[in-house]
Amino acid sequence: MDKIPDQIGYLILTEDGAVLESGGELENDERVATIITDLITLSNKSVSLVLSNMIGKKNFGVRPIFTTIDKVNMLVDKTEGVNRVPSLYCRKQAPELPTWIIYDKHILRFQAFFQQTLHEMRSASHILRKVDIFFFLEDGTIKVMEPKTENSGLSQGTLISRQRIHLPFSSDLYYDVLDLNIGREVTFFGKVFKIVNCDNFSRVFLNRLGINVPDPIPWPDAIERTPDSDRVPKHRPFRQFLDFDRQVLRFYGYWDDRESEFGVVHNLEIHYFLADDTIEIKEVYPPNSGTEGGPMFLKRMRLPRNIPAQIQMTGGPPTSSYSPGDLSIGAVLNVFGRKVVLTDCDPYTKEYYRITYGFDAFTPLPISHNEGTECLGTNMAERQLPPWNGYGSYDDSAENCRTIEPKAPHKDFMKFLHKDRVGFNSHTLRFAARLINDNPEDARRYFIIKYFLCDDTIGVFELCERNSGFKGGKFFRRDKMYLPGVEFFVPKEPPSYTDKDMWVGNELVINKHRFRLVAADEYALRYMEVNEYPMANVPLIMDKIRRTLVSQENGYKNFVAKYMEAVLPYQKELMPVRCFKQALKEIMCEKMTEHEFLTIIRHFRGDLGKERSPRREMIRSLVFTELTRGLWDDRERLCEGLKHADEAGCGVLPVHRLRQLLRAHRLPLNVDLMDCMLQVLQKDENCNILCDDLMSFLDFQTRPVFNLTEDDYQKVVRHAPPVKDTECKLWAEAETLIHEGFVNWNAFLCQLNLEHLVKDES
Template sequence: MSWEPGLGLPFLPGCAFRDPTKTSFHRSQTLGYRNGFAFSRLPTVGVGGERLYVNQLSQAQLDELSNKGPTLTYGQGKRAPPLGFIPAHVAFDKKILKFDAYFQEDVPFSTEEHYRIRQVAIYYYLEDDSMCVIEPAVQNSGLLQGKLLRRHKMPKNDHGDHYHWKDLNRGMNITMYGRTYRIVDCDPFTQVFLESQGIELNPPEKMVFDPYTELRRMPMRKYDPPADFGPLKQFLTYDKQVLRFYAMWDDTNNIFGENRPYIIHYYLADNTVEVREVHQQNDGRDPFPVLIKRQRLPKTFVDKKKTFPSCVLEISDQEVLEWYTAKDFAVGKSTALLGRIFFIYDCDEFTRNFYRDKFGITDFQPVEIKKKSPEEVPQVIPPYNGFGILEDSLQNCFSLLPKPPRKDVIKMLENDHKVLRYQMVLESPNPEDRKRRFILSYFLSDDMISIYEPTVPNSGIIGGKYLGRTRVPKPGSTTENITYYEPSDFTIGSTIEVFGHRFVITDADKYVLNYMESNAESFPAATLQSLRDHFHPRQVVKETANSDIATLGTSRQELDELIMQVQEELKLHKYLNNKNIWEAFFQCDKDGSGVLDKANFLALCDSLSVPTNVLLVNKLIDLCSWGEDKINYRDFLKAFPCDLHPGVEAQDQQ
């Protein structure tokens, strides 16, 4: 195979190579548009941009066609088809005329400007002859800018005509909705389009700017700093350099006051001071980090009048003679900042180096702050108010959610339904209260006491429950050391105090003696012996009374005659007070048995000035005697008539 010039190298192995002149390797487009219709065409360029000669006419054929005139072979010639119709929305799609314009707006309520110039852009859409007016947004103008007139056909006059692009030109006024716009210029596309349509454009005008806006854009006056160390040089030199001091505010003189730590920052860049509070975990304070915000702090004020409104106006240089500087802060000294005194006890390493290089100060010995130990506040338990059980009420002083006191369950189970009963009389100066009888019940299961007063008909006193079931503390016991009444405290003749009322125990149940004898190791010997002495003499008296019941009838008449004789004898002793005699004997007989010891009886008669040395009185005493050392004082009191005790005779008859 031979090689021919112009045909390239033979396509043989080793002879093929890439042509660097070829840069395009895509296939040519075979689809075209004519008069708005798509049609297919033969490609004229092959892959790589090489021209194809197969689908094209030769130069001789083209010359023949150009010189040959059309001739009709036969028949009438055909008319050429009309040109394709292109609608306006297709022909003028996205073709917009833009005009630069402005309008003048009056500003009636302003002293700085009388009118305002607002620049706008007028757009004319060729596809539907609509227009719109848009004002470019100006930063910080304070006006509602943007689209002033929406897109629509602008009315030209009152006859229903609308603006057309033929009505628009440079250097003219156009009025839309009562507002006159001055068109000063247009864009290049608009100029080319109008000139292509045979419209002669006016020369462009300069855009008018708003005078007030231009005034605001004027550069501000610049003040040159002095030649020496000025604020700018100070800022550039000491920027981000801060002195740090550790201070303490002593507020212990006030109520609930304490020593509170603070950090004082002094900014060298602008001589401002900031005070920050140091918070600790669970310190109970609001987490406000800054006590005094960063500001210049005045040190010395100018003498000003009392009428100066200092609480309204801010502090300026005219009211301050001297401001705080770095020289006013030192370790070991106190500084007053806005009325609060801070003691500086230490500083950081940068502050030490600054003072050492700037002022030559080398003494930075930190001061040790001795914290006062808080005083221990003793827990004062309030006095018992009388409501509920003391242990139960005491739990309210120890916890917000009080728990009931623990109970001895074993003791409650062992002593369930075991009750000790005693008879008491009220110790009172009122004679009516001495006749009242009470029954005290002591519950061994929980050491509680209840008092019941039997109802006495026609006594004028309502009986029933006198004290509910509760624990009764002993007199003199406190809330810290509380002691309650126990069975060992109840002896015959003993006095107990129940919430301010004093009672005397006069009798007890037989079950009390049996229970104490069966548990003698748990009770004092004096308590047990008191009950034994109380029940044994009563049995002796009862036996003596049974033996003398036969002779009682014979001696009753003799006793009545002797009492009448004694009454006649005692009329001579007018100083005797029968009422006091009756009250004294009943008060001495605490158990209400009607029998007294002879020695006590005689001592009581001597204290009451009863004439026992009279023969008739001695005979009456002998007749009222029971045995050798007992006397029935009730028979003896019949010689002293008194209306205060009408129930004594009824008791004697029983």
């Protein structure tokens, strides 16, 4: 044994933990050896010596302990406790780990209740309080918490903090996991808790230990009891307060006081508090009514149904008050002699009566008025602003008239939030327009009219040709454009152009200039079709054509027979757009606009020999946007690089080699977009990409980007990316495709669905 220092306390323990001898201030080693030898001889047991350096010590912190867990030395702050929970495995068949590691964050949760005696209330002798009992498996501690209930009037939360709790009438034994189960009663510090339920983890854990867990026990207040017919049920205000606190029924009504001198109809708001069956009534005064009343028409109180005359004069026993069953739309309340009629209620009140009483009819009642009399505040004249003087905008001038302090005009922020530009979704409708006047030089001028949906403003720009004598650019600045022939210097703002007025074929008069809309970009056409504008709604247009053919005698039969020869001989279901448009104009005359023709042609599109991939066109538009943003224009050098890499002259390159060349020529494309572009390019039998198709894909000068068709957008994307206004070729190509394409004649007749007319006429 090593040298024992002075002032060391000692404990001599047996193997079962019993203390045989203790002392302090050991002087030398011989004294300790003599004590141990004598104890072994007398008790015939193995003993152990425990030393303690406690004399004069002031800091009692936990000493760090090294231990071995899974063959790894670890520094721990706890000694290994004894696992007092029965195990499913025999000893040496499970890993030997401390309890505080095996059951870390493993908690058993039980639901229980206890009774609290009430001495200050006559209505009840006790109340039941629901609690949650938590048993921590790592150290056998217990915590009791009561869930908080709003406005309960009780001190809730943690009732018993986390600690080990002694068994009743025992100072050595503690509550263990075997003592907690459904149906048992446990006593914690004099309070008896009845366990009624547990969570799923606790049930599974106890079942694995071989402990049967009974079914949950219902709460005492949920047990059905037969009412005692001999006893009169007592009022339970405390229970009613807990169930209906902050639940208020709100009705609207009026009190007609026109029989008295200078009497009017008073608008009232009735509040019924379900927590204590009280009623308060407020009078609603319109702004600037010139009437100043009291804060309350009726202070919050129990409103009696009727007050006999003798009780009013001399006093008497209280009478019954109004209940929720007495309130409904059309009911009349007797408010101390004043008859208050209920005319309407709020949505919460309607839902309460629908659930509680099964009412479904909530028709508001109008306020009755006699001739020559009106409700208080209803005869107020509408405020009229002075006429606009021409300075600033209408909104700015009106705001300065409403207040002395200058303020900026209020804009529709929600509309701006939903219709502002988001990525490629610009929320801007672009139309090509021509100037209509008697000057022949203006007939060649080309304009772009933009309609901004975020604030209903219009901007006009001119696309001029070189050496035309006209300066291009901004023609009219972005602003609200008002309808022609309206009075400007009036108090109210005159009507302006809206998005419903923007359609191909319409004429707009903007600042005394007449413009005709002759074309629209893909985004505008697609946006109007998706949002079902009147001029871009296919079902409405087809119904108009259908009604016109039905109204004419043999109209449908002659229409089909006349233009059946116009279909292609080698493709029976296709018809040229020119013939299709001529056929519709003959039967519709002036009933269809240019935009409606355009919508029908786009819907029944059937190009011959053209199978454009919508995904390819979309990716090509995105590639063009990125190349334009990165200012890349080096197609010639890229073409030389492709020829140099194609040593065999086959005109094809592998995908990985082509990707290296594109990165070497510094195309400003990210990895994902480049992979998408390589996927849509044409390939040969060996999956090598055709170099000519790549150069055609990147040729944006002779073959500009044209946005996707209507069918393509239904499959790929909802809106097309915007294109710069300076690209006049976009409008030219759009008009060419509309006038020189083909229409699926069979699909048009099938959707028209008028074949029964041919049978009837025959």
